[in-house]
Amino acid sequence: MSDLIVNLSEEAVEVINDDAISAFPNECCGFLYGTESADGSRQITLAVPVTNSKEGDQRRRFEISPLDYLRAEQFALQNDTALLGVYHSHPNHPAIASEHDLAVAMPYFSYVIVSVMNGEIADHKSWRLKDEERSFVEEQVHLTATESILN
Numbered sequence: 001m002s003d004l005i006v007n008l009s010e011e012a013v014e015v016i017n018d019d020a021i022s023a024f025p026n027e028c029c030g031f032l033y034g035t036e037s038a039d040g041s042r043q044i045t046l047a048v049p050v051t052n053s054k055e056g057d058q059r060r061r062f063e064i065s066p067l068d069y070l071r072a073e074q075f076a077l078q079n080d081t082a083l084l085g086v087y088h089s090h091p092n093h094p095a096i097a098s099e100h101d102l103a104v105a106m107p108y109f110s111y112v113i114v115s116v117m118n119g120e121i122a123d124h125k126s127w128r129l130k131d132e133e134r135s136f137v138e139e140q141v142h143l144t145a146t147e148s149i150l151n
Contacts, residue, residue, distance in 0.1 A: 004139040005041040006110050006126045009034075012047040013143060017121050019049040020089035020114045026058035031072045032085040032112060042084050042110055043144070048075070061100065062088045085110035085126075092117055095125035097136045105129050110139060 008016075012032070019028040030049040036042050050072075054063035064086065076083040086109055090096075095115040097105075105111060107129050115122040126139040 004128055004137065005142060006112065006139045007041065007043045007142045007144045008112070008124070009043075009045045009144055012044045013124070015047040015049065016087050016112065016114055016124075019047075020116045020121065021119060023052070023058075023089060023091075024116050024119050025091045027052055027054075027060070027062040027089050027091060029062040029064055029086060029088040031075075031083060032087055032110060033076060033079070033081040034084055035082060036084065042139075044084060044110075044112075046081065047087060048072070059091055085112060087112040087114065089114045089116050095123045097125075097127040101127070102129075102134065102136060105136070111136075112141070 019030060028049065029052050030047055032044045033046040034042060034044040050064055050068045052058050052062045053065045054061045072083050090113055093115060095113040097111060097113060101111065111127045112124060113127070114124050124141050126141050127136040128139055130137050
């Protein structure tokens with residue numbers, strides 16, 4: 001584990017978990033939005049599901065269309081937030097990044113993987129590509145309570 005930290009809001013985790021359970025036994029996927037601090041830690045405040053456009057067996061693979069990536073970038077610009085990554089599920093497998101995940105990963109993004117065992121959430125892990133080589137480093141995942149602002 002590294003000193004890279006991803007803080008997931010309760011709302012983002014709820015969206016990810018709901019998407020993963022409803023897609024089971026297939027993989028779900030979606031985008032992660034928020035802010036990045038000067039120390040490199042990330043605050044994910046919003047998770048937005050997207051259609052798994054993988055043709056064929058979606059139980060072991062997901063794919064996000066180029067048009068959905070474009071829409072995600074536009075959403076970030078229009079809502080003054082940063083597109084920080086992608087989440088997806090691993091049905092009946094651990095939340096460990098696979099060789100396929102590594103092959104399609106893009107620099108900079110955090111990749112949150114949720115393990116769903118027999119239709120139940122088992123674990124969350126996050127991964128980021130190392131700058132100097134084509135391998136993942138695990139990010140620490142923290143659940144953060146969302147503070148409500150009362151007037």
